[in-house]
Amino acid sequence: MKIAFMGTPSFAVPALKKINEVFKVDTVFAQPPRKSKRGMKELSSPVHEISNQLNLDVRTPNRLNDDLEFFKSKKFSLVVVAAYGQIIPDDFLKECLFINIHASLLPSWRGAAPIQRSLMNKDKSTGISIMKIEKELDSGPVLLKQSLPINIYSKHGDVEHKLSEIGSDLIVKAIELINEGKYEFKEQNHNLKTYAKKITKEDEKIIWNMEAETVVARIHALAPSPGSYFDYNNEKLKIFECKLSDKIAEKPGHIHIVDESLFVACKDKYIEILEIQKPGKNKQKIKEFLKGYKFS
Known part of the structure; x- marks a missing residue:
């Protein structure tokens, strides 16, 4: 042939x-x-x-x-x-x-x-x-x-x-x-x-007012490229890995830090962020990231 x-x-x-x-x-x-x-x-x-x-x-x-x-x-x-x-x-x-x-x-x-x-x-x-x-x-x-x-x-x-x-x-x-x-x-x-349909810029932005399972799935669907992001203090923070938490959420988008772990609230539960990236920087595991980044 x-x-x-x-x-x-x-x-x-x-x-x-x-x-x-x-x-x-x-x-x-x-x-x-x-x-x-x-x-x-x-x-x-x-x-x-x-x-x-x-x-x-x-x-x-x-x-x-x-x-x-x-x-x-x-x-x-x-x-x-x-x-x-x-x-x-x-x-x-x-x-x-x-x-x-x-x-x-x-x-x-x-x-x-x-x-x-x-x-x-x-x-x-x-x-x-x-x-x-x-x-x-x-x-x-x-x-x-x-x-x-x-x-x-x-x-x-x-x-x-x-x-x-x-x-x-x-x-x-x-x-x-x-x-x-x-x-x-x-x-x-x-x-x-x-x-x-083709992935758009709108797909990359994390919508916290969704169920936690959906947010986790959407984040991993865009890892490692182009990545999913949320805005914090005029910076786009990209997330590449996360997992479900048992913590019940009350306000979508609320950030909760416990020891060296970062949690963000979705519609029903919190998710735990495991890998994150600042603009212009390399990806970091959350423990290292929190050493140099402060959430108010």
């Missing part, structure tokens, strides 16, 4: 490496290098970097349509997509089979931020779906699924890493089935679809 791979972030790297080990990837498509925050140099994506290490041909068009003629000339048998970052145009989908590694148990959480939204929703499980790409977003029939249990203490970074490894194994199984002609795509139940 002549296989192309389309992906950009670190989530896609294990799949690219595993596919190349077992089948060999002909061409990789990734998003173009981006300028660093200070604009001093261009930074290649994780997929671009690993492709160079593996001596794979890498294409980085600003618009995928710019590479349509090249794509047609290659006559690929199969294209694997994993968090590429661009919608695949219809003219490409007509050329061969496209399959996607999607980080949810479809039809739940179609869209841009499936892991974060699943964690914020306090789901009991998430997973990987290997699906055929069709015109409507994440609506195509599914070939394989594998679930992963989660809870309110599951952090986005950890879950994403586990799902990327699950996805790398599952995509190899999918390609083997396709290569042997022993595969069957099953339609999703579109009546059960939910959408995972």
Whole structure:
């Protein structure tokens, strides 16, 4: 099989490496290098970097349509997509089979931020779906699924890493089935679809007038990046780790310090803050943080 791979972030790297080990990837498509925050140099994506290490041909068009003629000339048998970052145009989908590694148990959480939204929703499980790409977003029939249990203490970074490894194994199984002609795509139940909209700045702000379990889940859903914050004395204090407390709360947002522990009240209970960060500083465990920071 002549296989192309389309992906950009670190989530896609294990799949690219595993596919190349077992089948060999002909061409990789990734998003173009981006300028660093200070604009001093261009930074290649994780997929671009690993492709160079593996001596794979890498294409980085600003618009995928710019590479349509090249794509047609290659006559690929199969294209694997994993968090590429661009919608695949219809003219490409007509050329061969496209399959996607999607980080949810479809039809739940179609869209841009499936892991974060699943964690914020306090789901009991998430997973990987290997699906055929069709015109409507994440609506195509599914070939394989594998679930992963989660809870309110599951952090986005950890879950994403586990799902990327699950996805790398599952995509190899999918390609083997396709290569042997022993595969069957099953339609999703579109009546059960939910959408995972992109994370916004509003999602990052902690709303203390929510139940404590919800606040804990939302904080961990954005850890380690971009992090969740609350305003105190005109500073954005970011929280990356916390846990439920048995303390009953009366006023949401009330700060309570006991010995070397920090508690903040939610709608029903307090939560205990375990890891925090001041603007421009490194993350700190709460014991160290309280040595140099005073709450009134």
